[in-house]
Amino acid sequence: xxxxxxxxxxxxxxxxxxxxxxxxxxxxxxxxxxxxxxxxxxxxxxxxxxxxxxxxxxxxxxxxxxxxxxxxxxxxxxxxxxxxxxxxxxxxxxxxxxxxxxxxxxxxxxxxxxxxxxxxxxxxxxxxxxxxxxxxxxxxxxxxxxxxxxxxxxxxxxxxxxxxxxxxxxxxxxxxxxxxxxxxxxxxxxxxxxxxxxxxxxxxxxxxxxxxxxxxxxxxxxxxxxxxxxxxxxxxxxxxxxxxxxxxxxxxxxxxxxxxxxxxxxxxxxxxxxxxxxxxxxxxxxxxxxxxxxxxxxxxxxxxxxxxxxxxxxxxxxxx
Amino acid sequence: xxxxxxxxxxxxxxxxxxxxxxxxxxxxxxxxxxxxxxxxxxxxxxxxxxxxxxxxxxxxxxxxxxxxxxxxxxxxxxxxxxxxxxxxxxxxxxxxxxxxxxxxxxxxxxxxxxxxxxxxxxxxxxxxxxxxxxxxxxxxxxxxxxxxxxxxxxxxxxxxxxxxxxxxxxxxxxxxxxxxxxxxxxxxxxxxxxxxxxxxxxxxxxxxxxxxxxxxxxxxxxxxxxxxxxxxxxxxxxxxxxxxxxxxxxxxxxxxxxxxxxxxxxxxxxxxxxxxxxxxxxxxxxxxxxxxxxxxxxxxxxx
Numbered sequence: 001x002x003x004x005x006x007x008x009x010x011x012x013x014x015x016x017x018x019x020x021x022x023x024x025x026x027x028x029x030x031x032x033x034x035x036x037x038x039x040x041x042x043x044x045x046x047x048x049x050x051x052x053x054x055x056x057x058x059x060x061x062x063x064x065x066x067x068x069x070x071x072x073x074x075x076x077x078x079x080x081x082x083x084x085x086x087x088x089x090x091x092x093x094x095x096x097x098x099x100x101x102x103x104x105x106x107x108x109x110x111x112x113x114x115x116x117x118x119x120x121x122x123x124x125x126x127x128x129x130x131x132x133x134x135x136x137x138x139x140x141x142x143x144x145x146x147x148x149x150x151x152x153x154x155x156x157x158x159x160x161x162x163x164x165x166x167x168x169x170x171x172x173x174x175x176x177x178x179x180x181x182x183x184x185x186x187x188x189x190x191x192x193x194x195x196x197x198x199x200x201x202x203x204x205x206x207x208x209x210x211x212x213x214x215x216x217x218x219x220x221x222x223x224x225x226x227x228x229x230x231x232x233x234x235x236x237x238x239x240x241x242x243x244x245x246x247x248x249x250x251x252x253x254x255x256x257x258x259x260x261x262x263x264x265x266x267x268x269x270x271x272x273x274x275x276x277x278x279x280x281x282x283x284x285x286x287x288x289x290x291x292x293x294x295x296x297x298x299x300x301x302x303x304x305x306x307x308x309x310x311x312x313x314x315x316x317x318x319x320x
Numbered sequence: 321x322x323x324x325x326x327x328x329x330x331x332x333x334x335x336x337x338x339x340x341x342x343x344x345x346x347x348x349x350x351x352x353x354x355x356x357x358x359x360x361x362x363x364x365x366x367x368x369x370x371x372x373x374x375x376x377x378x379x380x381x382x383x384x385x386x387x388x389x390x391x392x393x394x395x396x397x398x399x400x401x402x403x404x405x406x407x408x409x410x411x412x413x414x415x416x417x418x419x420x421x422x423x424x425x426x427x428x429x430x431x432x433x434x435x436x437x438x439x440x441x442x443x444x445x446x447x448x449x450x451x452x453x454x455x456x457x458x459x460x461x462x463x464x465x466x467x468x469x470x471x472x473x474x475x476x477x478x479x480x481x482x483x484x485x486x487x488x489x490x491x492x493x494x495x496x497x498x499x500x501x502x503x504x505x506x507x508x509x510x511x512x513x514x515x516x517x518x519x520x521x522x523x524x525x526x527x528x529x530x531x532x533x534x535x536x537x538x539x540x541x542x543x544x545x546x547x548x549x550x551x552x553x554x555x556x557x558x559x560x561x562x563x564x565x566x567x568x569x570x571x572x573x574x575x576x577x578x579x580x581x582x583x584x585x586x587x588x589x590x591x592x593x594x595x596x597x598x599x600x601x602x603x604x605x606x607x608x609x610x611x612x613x614x615x616x617x618x619x620x621x622x623x
Binding site for chain 1: 452455456459460461462463464465467468469471472475476553556557560561562563576579580582585586592596599600603604607
């Protein structure tokens with residue numbers, strides 16, 4: 001296991017290098033100065049730009065620029081945001097906790113819902129409830145996330161007034177108090193639900209099919225023959241087997257949450273790094289865009305790594 | 321018994337045997353949901369693409385006297401904040417969204433098929449190189465790179481409007497198709513007919529194009545259908561958050577963008593519901609058609 005983990009991590013290095021080269025090339029293609037953010041993008045004076053470029057080493061040979069950039073990134077020097085006028089790393093530090101909170105909430109809601117619905121469906125296949133859940137799943141999978149988000153805001157925030165439609169916390173609350181956390185949770189539920197809907201739908205359907213399949217197997221029959229309670233059979237014997245494939249999805253979730261977070265956060269004006277990314281693209285704050293691209297790529301790589309490693313952890317039949 | 325040896329008796333009466341395509345067509349036609357979806361798709365495509373010839377309404381023009389009107393007999397679906405007819409804009413939007421979806425699907429399938437076929441057919445270091453590239457394309461977060469590349473392309477003013485998005489989709493979307501085509505070609509090239517074709521001197525391009533590819537075509541078609549849905553969803557989503565098609569072009573996503581204003585979302589349903597419904601119905605239909613095609617091409621299903 002340890003050797004495999006090590007090998008898997010080492011095999012990521014070429015992809016990391018490739019990603020850094022691609023991101024660097026993209027940054028070179030961007031107008032202005034995406035590396036340091038020292039050049040004022042609103043100043044279109046040609047002489048000023050030339051002077052700043054000369055000073056910041058824009059005309060150095062490419063490989064020199066590349067090594068300098070990689071060195072800076074590794075040391076945490078990611079340039080300065082042109083919009084916020086402060087180091088990119090600080091801008092991201094302000095927003096990152098919100099996104100992590102949203103991501104974790106989405107995961108918790110996904111797993112809670114998927115287990116409840118999936119286990120119900122699996123225990124009662126081909127009933128009205130099962131068909132309803134299947135319809136819900138199909139809708140969740142087929143309808144784009146943002147349309148579900150708009151409709152959810154329309155109904156739950158505006159018509160019913162159950163949840164707020166934007167922001168991450170009510171204003172005027174002191175950090176760390178109970179009311180503050182209550183408000184945060186209250187604000188995160190709707191975005192987290194929409195963000196997690198896609199995985200909820202696929203998990204539920206997967207769990208259902210797996211439970212239905214497993215309940216035909218011999219070990220279930222022998223458990224029944226021994227007089228094991230029906231609930232124990234489903235909750236212990238079958239679930240334990242059906243959970244294995246689900247756990248491995250976790251890593252891929254990490255990757256799909258990123259793409260989802262960009263859209264979901266923007267719709268709910270939830271101040272996380274996804275919205276920061278879109279805002280920075282719109283305001284041409286390229287240092288932030290570059291850094292976030294690197295960050296998102298790293299997170300996706302990490303997600304894939306976790307998924308691969310979990311395969312081995314949950315399923316002892318897999319040997320490396 | 322003698323008669324069966326007769327050459328003419330051995331000749332297969334091909335009219336009695338259906339080709340793969342005929343079988344698939346017959347199976348597909350039996351699926352009601354898929355057929356209804358297909359008819360809907362053809363209908364919405366036809367209407368969207370013929371709208372400039374049906375109506376002479378100028379979609380760019382701003383009518384300040386007729387802003388935000390609810391649906392009426394004059395404007396069937398009302399007008400938006402610039403006084404433009406929502407119905408006609410929705411149809412124009414369909415034109416843009418469907419063009420982006422269809423064109424991206426075409427290029428992605430083309431690039432993916434070529435890379436997949438070459439990789440699978442030649443093997444060796446070519447395969448290794450191309451597959452590492454495919455791995456890379458599949459590893460990077462799709463949305464993030466689409467947004468960045470699209471922003472760069474639009475920033476340069478060289479490609480305009482929807483073409484930027486089409487190019488970006490085609491550049492980084494082909495990974496999945498390439499992988500599937502490669503695995504299919506790998507399995508298919510072991511057959512004797514490929515050996516026969518190479519031994520009579522067929523060039524690789526002919527073996528792939530004429531002998532191998534038609535056999536993996538069904539998989540590619542199903543995959544392409546799903547890609548069409550993906551790109552329509554992606555285009556609308558990106559335009560919706562303001563980083564897709566430039567806002568002056570009416571696409572479904574750009575129309576949906578109006579719903580980001582609280583007032584529109586809450587009180588002016590007629591502005592955002594039509595594009596939302598169009599996207600949803602189109603995506604659902606494409607998925608149903610895709611599922612129908614998958615079953616129709618599957619030799620294991622008999623219905």
